[in-house]
Amino acid sequence: MTAKVSLDKSKIKFLLLEGVHQSALDTLHAAGYTNIEYHKKALEPEELKEAIKDAHFIGLRSRTNLTADVLEHAHKLIAVGCFCIGTNQVDLIAAEKLGIPVFNAPFSNTRSVAELVLGEILLLMRNIPKANAQVHRGEWNKSAVGSHEVRGKKLGIIGYGHIGSQLSIIAESLGMNVYFYDIETKLPLGNAQQLGSLQELLSSCDIISLHVPENASTKNMINAERIAQLKQDCIFINAARGTVVDIDALAQALESGKIRGAAIDVFPQEPASAGEVFESPLRKFDNVILTPHIGGSTSEAQENIGTEVASKFVKYSDNGSTLSAVNFPEVSLPEHHGTKRLLHIHANRPGILNKINQVFVDENINIAAQYLQTDPQIGYVVIDVETEDAHSLLHRLKEIEGTIRTRILY
């Protein structure tokens, strides 16, 4: 049985951007949510501020920047869904302060990225991008010079998380020797070896592939100084985030022949729409594979992501569960039958839980079940009660100082 929610389901508005997969709409429809505004593209900032005003849920991919400024216009927003892995396009701290959990799909496109990178390694080791460009221009350079098998070559992976470790496995199956650098100690899969320093990895590997998230520690991580540490003639791949690499320094290294080939899927500035021209100092190189941020763009990945993130929306809307939210205390909740469920999100201050519980003492209402999780900023408490008049309880809970938002589920 589908749980009833505080608002009539038809009044709960979903704003879905950037052409998220049909599976997201199917999942929402199956759960009884029909009020969906769907856009194939990202919205311009002003359009976004207008569209988000009455949205309860927003779904986006990597092109929509949900800044603190945009979030201020989101008066009704209950949750954000990133239909991708990266969540750097959302101001997670601002969202949390507003009591808005942000969900993503942490591994639905992992395999797609790893497969693309593997394909690029094979092509670059054989100089295929350059040969392809030359033949398209009518040039015929049949040569084995500088063309290599990948078997026995050293692959250096920076960031050994979901994607890095998946790549490690499939690269080993082709006979490559895998090394990685990560700020955390990671379990090496197969025969892979973790190296103690980035410099050691850069200077010893034939191929370097980046798989770190965008954050303060990775901004311009690969700058001119790091590029100088690369092995002469190496191959360089970035399918992580554009901000991780100094693109001018990379262009210089390609110009000088230090790097023999590269594959770049992500850029410091990416066009906001298909109509915008892509500008980059890398465009002129035949030995560079340039792709428009499509590492995770396969039918399989997009379908899985659509279902996964939309299911998290449904779970939070129907049931209050925040499991796997990236910026929010995680609470996994059972179904509530025969009770009303009150959700209370508050600033994490001493004494606030006492005040919440005092409401139930004053009203002489028995708490059937209570779930609480906190992080340093906020607390999220869920209370199941057996009463007909849960609205007056909600009203009192709202008045408690430090309350960020409340909701009731029937």
Ligand SMILES: NC(=O)C1=CN([C@@H]2O[C@H](COP(=O)(O)OP(=O)(O)OC[C@H]3O[C@@H](n4cnc5c(N)ncnc54)[C@H](O)[C@@H]3O)[C@@H](O)[C@H]2O)C=CC1
């Ligand atoms: N091109 C595309 O379409 C796609 C790009 N991505 C990007 O790939 C990134 C990685 O994805 P996952 O592997 O799923 O993430 P993950 O979170 O599973 O792994 C990231 C790894 O990087 C490590 N790390 C973090 N900071 C580091 C630093 N300064 N130095 C070395 N290691 C560091 C972490 O410890 C972790 O092991 C995502 O954050 C996203 O930005 C993800 C999917 C698709």
Ligand SMILES: O=C(O)CCC(=O)C(=O)O
């Ligand atoms: O599919 C997208 O729009 C972005 C993919 C990506 O970069 C991610 O999942 O982090």
